[in-house]
Amino acid sequence: MAELLIRDVRKSFGSVEVLKGIDLDVQSGEFIALVGPSGCGKSTLLAIIAGLEKATSGTISIGNRVVNNVAPKDRDIAMVFQSYALYPTMTVRENMLFGMEARHVPKPEREAALKRVSALLQIDQLMNRKPGQLSGGQRQRVAMGRALVRDPALFLFDEPLSNLDAKLRVEMRTEIKKLHQRVGKTTVYVTHDQVEAMTLSSRIAVLNKGVLQQFGEPQTIYDKPANMFVAGFMGSPAMNFLPAILGSGTVEIDGAGVPLPLARTVSAKPGKRVVLGVRPEHLTLAGTSSDRATLTAPAELVEPTGSETHVVFRLGARELVARFVPSQAPRAGETMRLAVDMEKACLFDADTEAAIS
Amino acid sequence: MTDTALHRDPEEAAALRKHILSRIVIYGLLAIFASVYLLPLFVVIFNSFRDLPEIAQNGLIAFPRSFSFKSWFDAWGTYCINGACEGMAKNFWNSVYMVIPATIISTLLGALNGYILSKWRFKGSELLFTCMLFGVFMPGQIALMPWAYILGTTGLNKTMWGLVLVHVVQGISFTTLFCRNFYVNIPDDLIKAARIDGAGFWRIFYKIILPISPPILIVTVIWQFTGIWNEFLYGVVLTTGKNQPITAALVALSSNGTNVRNYDVMSAGVLIGALPPLLVYFFGGKYFVRGLTQGAIK
Numbered sequence: 001m002a003e004l005l006i007r008d009v010r011k012s013f014g015s016v017e018v019l020k021g022i023d024l025d026v027q028s029g030e031f032i033a034l035v036g037p038s039g040c041g042k043s044t045l046l047a048i049i050a051g052l053e054k055a056t057s058g059t060i061s062i063g064n065r066v067v068n069n070v071a072p073k074d075r076d077i078a079m080v081f082q083s084y085a086l087y088p089t090m091t092v093r094e095n096m097l098f099g100m101e102a103r104h105v106p107k108p109e110r111e112a113a114l115k116r117v118s119a120l121l122q123i124d125q126l127m128n129r130k131p132g133q134l135s136g137g138q139r140q141r142v143a144m145g146r147a148l149v150r151d152p153a154l155f156l157f158d159e160p161l162s163n164l165d166a167k168l169r170v171e172m173r174t175e176i177k178k179l180h181q182r183v184g185k186t187t188v189y190v191t192h193d194q195v196e197a198m199t200l201s202s203r204i205a206v207l208n209k210g211v212l213q214q215f216g217e218p219q220t221i222y223d224k225p226a227n228m229f230v231a232g233f234m235g236s237p238a239m240n241f242l243p244a245i246l247g248s249g250t251v252e253i254d255g256a257g258v259p260l261p262l263a264r265t266v267s268a269k270p271g272k273r274v275v276l277g278v279r280p281e282h283l284t285l286a287g288t289s290s291d292r293a294t295l296t297a298p299a300e301l302v303e304p305t306g307s308e309t310h311v312v313f314r315l316g317a318r319e320l321v322a323r324f325v326p327s328q329a330p331r332a333g334e335t336m337r338l339a340v341d342m343e344k345a346c347l348f349d350a351d352t353e354a355a356i357s
Numbered sequence: 358m359t360d361t362a363l364h365r366d367p368e369e370a371a372a373l374r375k376h377i378l379s380r381i382v383i384y385g386l387l388a389i390f391a392s393v394y395l396l397p398l399f400v401v402i403f404n405s406f407r408d409l410p411e412i413a414q415n416g417l418i419a420f421p422r423s424f425s426f427k428s429w430f431d432a433w434g435t436y437c438i439n440g441a442c443e444g445m446a447k448n449f450w451n452s453v454y455m456v457i458p459a460t461i462i463s464t465l466l467g468a469l470n471g472y473i474l475s476k477w478r479f480k481g482s483e484l485l486f487t488c489m490l491f492g493v494f495m496p497g498q499i500a501l502m503p504w505a506y507i508l509g510t511t512g513l514n515k516t517m518w519g520l521v522l523v524h525v526v527q528g529i530s531f532t533t534l535f536c537r538n539f540y541v542n543i544p545d546d547l548i549k550a551a552r553i554d555g556a557g558f559w560r561i562f563y564k565i566i567l568p569i570s571p572p573i574l575i576v577t578v579i580w581q582f583t584g585i586w587n588e589f590l591y592g593v594v595l596t597t598g599k600n601q602p603i604t605a606a607l608v609a610l611s612s613n614g615t616n617v618r619n620y621d622v623m624s625a626g627v628l629i630g631a632l633p634p635l636l637v638y639f640f641g642g643k644y645f646v647r648g649l650t651q652g653a654i655k
Contacts, residue, residue: 050549050553051553052549052552052553071552072549072552072553073552073553073554073555073556077553078553079549079550079553081546081549081550082546083544083546085544085546085547085549085550087547087550087551087564087565088547088569089565089568089569090568098551098554098556098564099553099554099555099556102551102554102555102556102557102560103555146550146554150554
C-alpha cells in the first residue's frame with residue numbers, strides 16, 4: 001500500500017510538449033482513472049509513473065520515495081497492458097512466475113503466491129496453456145494475475161479492456177472493480193472510455209492536451225464539470241451546449257426568445273456571453289404550469305436504444321438532445337415544450353470555457 | 358429434380374474436362390522446366406558412378422553402362438591435388454570446422470545486434486544499422502586486401518580460424534538485418550512488461566526473445582551455412598594447400614596439370630562438396646520459407 005504523488009510533471013518529445021505540468025495526489029488504496037481523448041498524454045503519464053519514460057521535469061514519488069531515477073523493476077509496481085503483453089512462448093504458469101524468478105523470490109513463496117492469485121482469478125485450470133490458446137477474456141485475467149502475484153504497492157492499467165468485445169468489456173469491468181475492492185491496492189487506470197472511468201474509480205483525473213482539466217470524484221466531475229471540455233467529454237449523449245447571454249437572474253439562450261430564470265446567483269455580470277450546459281436527462285416534457293424554465297422546440301430525430309429513447313430537438317441553429325422513457329418519447333415532427341432543470345444546468349464563460357461559479 | 362440433374366450434368370462434365378486439361382498443361386510445363394534445371398545434376402551424379410574409359414567411349418552425357426564407387430573413394434582419399442595424393446577429405450573437414458563456428462557465432466551476434474537495434478535503441482542506433490547494411494551490398498572482393506593485411510599481422514593467416522573470423526565479420530550484416538527486421542515486429546509491450554517484472558537486458562534476451570526466434574534463426578543458419586560453405590574467394594586467397602576449404606580444393610582438383618580429364622573423380626568431388634548445403638536445404642528448406650514470410654507473433 002502506498003500513496004502516489006505527482007508534482008509538476010512535464011514531458012516533451014523534441015519541441016512537442018505532451019505533458020504541461022501535471023499535479024496529482026493519489027491516496028493509499030485509491031482507484032484513480034486517467035481519462036481523456038487520444039493524444040491527451042494519459043498513456044505518457046502512466047509510462048512515466050512506471051518508469052518506462054523519463055519525465056522532462058517534475059517529481060514522481062511512490063510511498064514517500066522519489067522514484068524519478070529508480071528503474072521500473074525497483075518501483076514496486078505492476079502493470080497491465082492493453083495488448084496484455086503475455087510472453088507468447090511461456091505457459092500461463094511461467095508467465096506468472098517470470099517476475100518472481102527474475103527477482104529470485106524463494107520457490108515456496110512463488111508457489112504460494114501463484115496459488116493465491118490463481119484461486120482469486122479462477123484461472124487454475126489454465127495454468128499449462130500458452131497465451132495463444134486463451135480467449136481474450138482469459139488473457140486479460142492472466143495479465144492481471146501476472147500483475148497480482150508480485151503483490152506490488154501500485155497497480156497500473158493501460159486501457160486494459162480496449163481489446164475486448166462490448167459484452168466481455170462490461171463483465172471484466174465488474175471483475176476489476178470487485179478485485180480492487182478485495183485487494184485494495186492503489187491503482188492508476190488509463191482509459192479513453194468515460195463509462196469505465198465513472199464506474200470504476202474513486203476519483204477521476206480528466207486530461208486534455210497535456211493539461212489536467214479536473215480531478216475529483218466521478219459524481220462531482222459529472223455534476224460540476226470545471227470547464228466545457230470536461231462537461232462535453234463525460235457523459236453520453238454529451239451535454240448540450242447552448243450559447244446564451246446573461247440577464248439579471250436569468251439567462252437567455254440565443255434564438256430561444258424567452259429568458260430562463262437562474263436557480264442561483266452567479267458571480268458574472270448581466271450582459272456577459274455565456275454557454276448554458278444542459279445534460280440530456282435534465283430536459284423533460286413540460287407538463288404543469290409550475291415549470292418556469294421552458295423551451296419550445298420541434299423533435300427532429302428519435303433514437304430508441306431500448307432502455308431509453310434519445311430525441312434530437314431543433315433549437316434555432318442548435319441541436320438539443322434529450323433523454324426519455326421510451327413510452328413518453330415524442331415522435332419526430334412533434335413540437336414540444338421542454339422543461340429545463342435549472343438546478344442542475346451548468347454555466348460556462350463563453351470566452352474561457354471555464355465554469356462560472 | 359431429374360430434370361435439373363439432366364440439365365446440369367453436361368455442364369459439370371465440361372468444367373471437369375477443362376479443369377483436368379489445364380492441370381495437365383500446368384504440370385507438364387513445370388515438369389519440363391524442372392527437368393531442364395535438374396539435367397546437369399543428373400549428368401554429374403551419373404558420371405560420378407561411371408568408369409573413366411566408359412565416359413571417354415560413350416561421351417560425357419550418356420546413361421551409365423558401368424557402376425562403381427571408385428571415383429568417390431579416389432576423390433575423398435587418394436586423388437592427387439596440388440602434388441599431395443590425399444584426396445579432398447582434409448579440405449572437407451576444414452570446411453566443416455570453419456562453417457560450424459562461423460555460422461553459430463555470426464548467427465548469435467546477429468540475434469544480439471538485432472535485439473539491440475530493435476528493442477534497446479539508443480541515440481545513433483538507426484545510423485549504425487544503416488552503416489551495417491552497407492555490408493549487405495558490398496562485394497566481398499573489396500575487403501580482400503584489408504583482410505589479407507589483418508590476418509597477416511595477427512598471425513591468423515593460413516589457418517581456418519582466420520577464415521572463421523572473416524566469415525563472422527562479413528556475415529554480421531546479413532544476420533543483423535534478418536534478426537532486426539524479425540524482432541521489430543515483436544511488440545514493445547513485451548519488453549516493457551518484462552522490465553517491470555524485473556528482468557534485465559540478458560534475461561529478456563534469452564527468456565523472451567530467443568524462444569520466439571527459431572523461425573528467423575533457422576533462416577540465418579541456412580543462409581550463413583550455405584554462403585560460407587560455398588565461398589571460394591577468401592578461401593583460395595587467405596589459405597594454401599592442405600589448409601584450404603573444399604571449394605578451393607575443388608578448383609585445384611579440376612585444374613590438375615595432366616592432360617587426362619578425370620570426369621569421374623571431378624563429378625564425385627563436386628558432389629562431395631555440394632552435399633552439406635544440399636542436406637541443409639533438404640532438411641531446413643521449408644522452415645526457410647516459413648521464417649522469411651511469417652511474422653514474429655502469430
